[in-house]
Amino acid sequence: MQILKFHLNILALCFIQGLSCQSIVLTPTKAYADINEPLTLTCTYIGYINVGGTKWNINNQHTPYIVRQQGNICSGNGIFADGNIYRVGCPTDTSFTVTILRVQQEHLNVPWECLDRDRTSNTVNILLKVSVAKVELSGPSSSFMKEHSRQTIKCKTSPSRPQPSVSWYLYESDNSVKHKITANSSIQIHNSEDELVAVESTLQFYPNRSINNWMLNCEALTDDATSAIYSKSLALNVAYPPEKPVIIGFTDGEKYSLIESEFGNLSCSSQGGNPLANLTWNCYNSKPTSITIEDKTVFSTVTWSGFRGQSSCLCISHHSWSGTTQNTTVMIDIFCKLYILYYIR
Structure with a gap:
């Protein structure tokens, strides 16, 4: 044509x-x-x-x-x-x-x-004709990719003739449909003797949580589909923050009533995030908390002794990879005990 x-x-x-x-x-x-x-x-x-x-x-x-x-x-x-x-x-x-x-x-x-x-x-x-013998993929230095941050990934072919084309693909699992990436890639041509050509493709990639745990690889193609050579697959480990923590049974800022000298008990949960959040409490003289994890949700329980002057109790979510800190608060309302003295005449 x-x-x-x-x-x-x-x-x-x-x-x-x-x-x-x-x-x-x-x-x-x-x-x-x-x-x-x-x-x-x-x-x-x-x-x-x-x-x-x-x-x-x-x-x-x-x-x-x-x-x-x-x-x-x-x-x-x-x-x-x-x-x-x-x-x-x-x-x-x-x-x-x-x-x-x-x-x-x-x-x-x-x-x-x-x-x-x-x-x-x-x-x-x-x-x-000289077919592509191998395709090498080089990814980020860290296993985690911060969500929405630019990642530079390279794919380089061995010398071949004619010049091969390089394509990038995203897929959820080995048996799922591969999605071709058609934007944000560039190539460099490395010529050698006898018109052998090695191609280096650079992909500028901005991952998000929707493709966490997906796979990414590149394909080199010379003449037809039977000559396609694939690189190793890169597992996308996308770091993103969890949802705001929830103190179970309370909305943010709601009041929690407690009788003086009795023990208060609260449970907090943080859903999602990669990696999962680290939960801590700020509740005056609170005892060490218990941590459990169920289906990508972190639970933490705190127990403390109520006394006059307490005003709030905070559940704090720390997420180091995204650099986010979130907290949820309940207001503490302390009731004083009423002592009745009986005098015997």
């Missing part, structure tokens, strides 16, 4: 400027092949009419080979006449093909051109 668009653009430019625009294009311009697999080269004459045949120059030889259309028969001479090695084609009167039925080592790195009397196409070298 891109080659066709290129051809149409040339013709449109020639028509607008009133030029005699002729060119010869050999495609694919980057010819990658596997050993023992077929490869087709197409020579197209742009701006020509009824060419009828074309000359092919292989490895800068002095005498080109010919592919010709005669009547309804398309044929080739020289080595192109060997039907066990090559197949020629004449799709139109201005395009001609040569298919190497099974690419061998001697076909690699050999330059090909097609030509007429005074024009020559671009040069195409047949290069061996």
Whole structure:
């Protein structure tokens, strides 16, 4: 499709400027092949009419080979006449093909051109495909990712040919649907000898609690889905604060009545958060609290002795990773004991 668009653009430019625009294009311009697999080269004459045949120059030889259309028969001479090695084609009167039925080592790195009397196409070298051997993923240095903070994750392929594409995926479990990430990624190209290319993709990622415990990985793809190579998976451990703590049976700021010198008992819970919250109490002469955890909810109970002057009791939630501290308060109302003295006369 891109080659066709290129051809149409040339013709449109020639028509607008009133030029005699002729060119010869050999495609694919980057010819990658596997050993023992077929490869087709197409020579197209742009701006020509009824060419009828074309000359092919292989490895800068002095005498080109010919592919010709005669009547309804398309044929080739020289080595192109060997039907066990090559197949020629004449799709139109201005395009001609040569298919190497099974690419061998001697076909690699050999330059090909097609030509007429005074024009020559671009040069195409047949290069061996090199699949991606591995994909390395490097993530954050910490196991926790703070919610909504930018995370930089990199994925680098081994050198391959042609240049591989890299895609990022999010998924909940091994058996769940993978969701492709289409934004906030960039690539760097690292070229080496023989047109081998390693690709490094950088993902700028802002995790949230909805994908906590999900997995993230990248995929490198050369030509087709069968050549896809996956990186290791990164477990997303997203740190986020819990809900505000609740003193069970009371709303924030509600009054709690207690008779002087008797023991007060309160229970507090903190739901959610990753990691779970650390609960503490501020209740005057309170005794050490008990902590229990049930289904991602932390419970803490406090016992203290009531006396005059007490005004409030606080349950405090500490969450180190998000840097948040939240508290819930009950107001303490102390009733004094009434002592009745009996005098005996």
